[in-house]
Structure formats: structure tokens, C-alpha cells
Amino acid sequence: MVIVLKKSISPEEKARLSQFLGEQNFKTNEIAGEEATIIAAVGKLNLDPREVAILPGVERVIPISKPYKMASREFKPENTIVEIPNNRGQKVRVGGQRVVAIAGPCAVESREQMMAVAERVASSGAVMLRGGAYKPRTSPYSFQGLGEEGLKILKEAGEKYGLPIVTEIIAAEYIPVMKDYVDVYQVGARNMQNFDMLKRLGKLNKPVILKRGLSATIEEWLMSAEYLLSSGTDRVILCERGIRTYERATRNTLDLSAIPILRSLTHLPVIVDPSHAVGIRDKVAPMGLAAIAAGADGIIVEVHCNPDKALSDGPQSLYPQQFDKLMRDIEALSPVVGKEVAHIRQDPIVVHTAEKKIDAQHIVCAYSGKRGAYAEQAIGKYFDAGTSAVAVNSFRDIFQSVIDGKVDYGMVPIENSLAGSVYENYDNLAQFEDVNIVGSLTLRIQHALLGIKGASIDGIKNIYSHPQALAQCSQFLLDHREWNKVDAVSTATAAKLVSEKGEKENAAIASAVNAEYYGLDILKESIENDPRNYTRFVIIAANHVGARSDNVVENAFNCQRLAGVHPNMASFVFSVKNEPGALFNCLRIFQDFQINLTRLESRPILGKPWKYWFYADAELVSENMESVAYVTKLLDALKAKTEDVRLLGVYAEGGK
16 A cells, blocks of 8 residues: 655654554555655555554555555556656656667677767667676577676767666676666566565666566566565666567567556556567567557667677667668657657757846757748847747757757747637647746737739739638638638748749738748738737747756746746646546636636647647746745646646746
């Protein structure tokens, strides 16, 4: 059972509780979290949980029916995110809406080999580097690894390319020599039930990848994870690597059905090793893709620059170009399943702070469209003159560029006063967990009709613009029903297209500044439906770099304080339980905290029919509300009533 302690519990009350549980033959483990301190009590439940619930200092008791207590969804309903820092100020996060790739050779053979493969997998999109320094081989005459020398080579290669290293531990006696080199310990299939080693690893509180045993059931696998969790760590990643069956066509049989089953049973992240599962190079890539489609949080694959001469597992190792192709395919597949691919930033991180009119180091902000887009104008209004505005092809590309470190910030339109919400960006905010809102700006939008030199309104047949702009000028367009409306990525893109086509029958709806940029004439100004036409933009930044605290609320406030900004807004995204009054119960929390909701939007959750995200903007209008403690309490209250909730950001709302 899980025992949630009151925040006011005294040391004496805690000691009496531990004594009582010990007398009942329970093994206990205390876990101090951000929101509450709990005691996980593991043992045969021979007493009524109410006997524990009435003890002094106990807030509530949660009985758990599964034999694996701390690994179960009953113990922790929300998904665990395992964070692994690299040497570039970034946290690689495994779990949630991300897809991670871990790649490298089966065994470290030489410095030259390791450096070459590390460079290739890093350039293709791997976020961690794998390689064996100690090799548990079936035959005592096979290559057994380079030992500590292999660890040194692996660490050097990982640090050069910003990749945390993953390597297998084959016995507990190797912990002292490995601890200074290893970022993530891998427990192989043969050691899944080496319980003494698991207990010692758990005490290190380092990330552990736990592979499924050769013939282990899912419950046995989760019981092994329980050994790690109950020993002190909460950073466990499960790895499906195939099990032995009667089939001999492949090395093992990859049990992809384990992924959705585990999703319902445990909060732990799940990755897949297709290399060891199939053992045949050409079969690895399709099974890697299948793993992502089935819901895996990532893959771990073997890659070798010259696999035909590999000292271990050459036949199942991918060539670098095969791994590159696999990663490009995963990039294409991930949005379909509602996920993003995690990347390592190419350069060491310089953490900037978002502030209106920054006077700091040169920064770069991305926007969607071409030169002259309203978002580009918003960047010029929000940031200092030295800021570079970089155009990308889509809203999703803004988010991906921010988390990949190609830019410092993104300028994202979120709603328009006439045309309503930009739903695609609400979806992006829910999906991209590695970004936060750090600022907001409202911009006056004035549309003009632009055509090539010598064109006239009477000769127009095709009108190009962004769908939002077309909606904002719908009354003007009603007078020209014969025009063919053509959607463009942005208003500036529309102006550029009209300029490139050079035909008088084409026109664009865009800002008048685009006339000068693209050599067009202004055929008519101020054609929007209403002069009170404003677009609200949010400024996004990566939250997986330079974090100063594990408390997401504290980090959000710190970002604003460093910029000298007083936040007056907070944004949340949450999903509700399937029960009567679920949404009402969540909204009542904002009322209880005397916080005014200025916006509430619902969006369908990808892959979950009839389930919805709710996006909420909340005003922080008093000094009490503008505090870490107040927003933390609000977030905690929402967690108790929602299925999932995330703070999108605490920031200052910009003016018009």
C-alpha cells in the first residue's frame, strides 16, 4: 500500500508509523516528492488499511492490488519521465510524448571505432551512445570486452558529441569501477533476475535500462523493476528485447504487444531493442518503426561502421546509412502517433531569458512563413533590434527548431480576435512537452490586397493567403465570390508566391509591408472585417536546458525573474477523468484559488477517441498569486482532479 503523509507530520509520528508497519512485517521505503511525501509499504496485507489511515500524521492510504507496488499505475497514475543530463546543458527525457534513439556498437573495440560510430549516430539523431565494455558472452572464448579501457573510450566519445553513455553491467562487483563513467546502466536479459545486483543498482539512484529476460513474463519483468524502485531509484526504463519462443527464423520473437499492455500496468517508460529481438540486420529497421507505431518511447539499436568485421553481433548491427534512414522514417512517423523526436543540441547551450526589449546577447527567434509575416513584425516589437528572425516552413517546425536548439525562441500565433483560435498551435503546445510559454504579445493586424505592378481588382481570379487571414477578410471577399481562394503557409508566403508567379490575375492578402519586400502594388488597404483585429502570439523556449530546479513551477518563475519581468499569466493543459462533473471539478479549483480564467479551449487527444485536452489561460492578478507556492498548490490541486495536467508556462502578458 501507499501511505501519503501529512505535511505537518512530526518526526515522532513518522517513527511510530514506521514501527507499526515493521511490526506488521511490512518493508517500507520513504519517497519525498515535489507535492507530497509517501511511504511505500510492501508486504502481505493482513490488516485493514483503515488501521493505518487513522494513525497520526497519515493523510490517506492507497491500497495496491498488484504484486509490483511502486511500478504499478495504482502507485503513480502519471507517466514517469526519466531525465539524463548531457554535457551541453541539456536534459534528455525518456517518456511522455518523446521518441528517443540510443545507438552504437555492441562492443567497444577501439578508440577509432568508437569515435567513428559516435559521430555518425549523433549526426543521424541518436541522443545516447551505447556500447559494451564488459560482454557477457555465451562462449568463454568469445570477445569479452575491453573493461575499464572500454569505459574510458566510450565516455570520451560520448562527451565529444554530447551523448550520455549507456553500457551493460554484468555483475554488482563492477559498480565501483563503472560509476565514474556511466550515465545509464543497462541490465541485460540474463541479469534481469539478479536481485542482489538490482538492489545495489537501485541505491545509486542513476538511470537504469532493465531488459526483459529471455523467457520472462511481464509480471516477472515488473517485479524486477520493483527491486530497483524499492531500493531507492525512481529512474527505471523498461526495454523489450524479444523473448524465446518455438520460432527459429529470428534470434528471438519481439513481443510488441507488451508495449500497450505495459502502458496500462505501469508508469515506467518503455523502449524497444529490435537488434537483439530479430538478430538480422535487414529486419531491424522495420521492427524499430513498428515499435514506435505501437507506442514505445524509443529504441536502442546496434550500429557499426564495419559490421562485417565486428567482434560482437555484427550480423544484427546496422550500417550508419541504415540507421540514418531509420531515423528519417521515425521523424516522419512520430507526428502521426502524436510524438516528437528528441535531439541533441549541436553546440553547448547558452541559456537566454525572454524579456520584452532584451538588451543581452544576440538571440534567434523562429517564425512560420516568409519575410514580412506578421510573426516577424511581432518579433521586432517584442525583442531588441539585435534579434535575428528566422523563417521556417510550418508551426510545427517552430517547436522542433526550439527543442533542437537551432533557435532560442519561437513566435507562435495562438488566437485572433476575429477568426478565433489557431488550433494547430494548441495541439503543438500539448504535444511538445519540452517547450514552455515564456512571454506573450498582442499585435494589431491590418490586411491589404496586394497584386503585381499594373494589376487591378477587376482582373483578379485567384486570391492567396493564410486561412486565418481569409477568414478575417471574409466580408470583403463576399463581394468577390468569383475569386478562387488558395491557402498559403503564411500571408507573407502568399505575397511571395504572387510575386513569383508574376500574373495579374493573382493577388495576396497580407501586410502592406510585403508590397515593398516583393515588389507588389497595394490594390486596397484595411480590408479586414473589423479594425479591432488583433493576433495574440506566445513566445516559446526550451525547458530541457539549463534547468535550475526539478520544480517546474519554480523554473517557470525563475525564467521571468532573471528577465526582470513580473508574470501575470499562467497557462495549463489538462485532461479530465471519465466521470460526471469531471470538468466542473477542475474549473472549480480555479474558483477556489480566486483565479480568473481568460480562455478555455478543448482539443481532441490524438489516438484517444472522445478524449480531450483542455487549454486554460489564468490571470495572476495579486501578489499572493504571483508566487511559486501559490501556483504549485494550484497545480497540485489540479493533479488530484485530472488524469493529466501540465503547466505550460508562467509569463507576462504583452500589450497591444
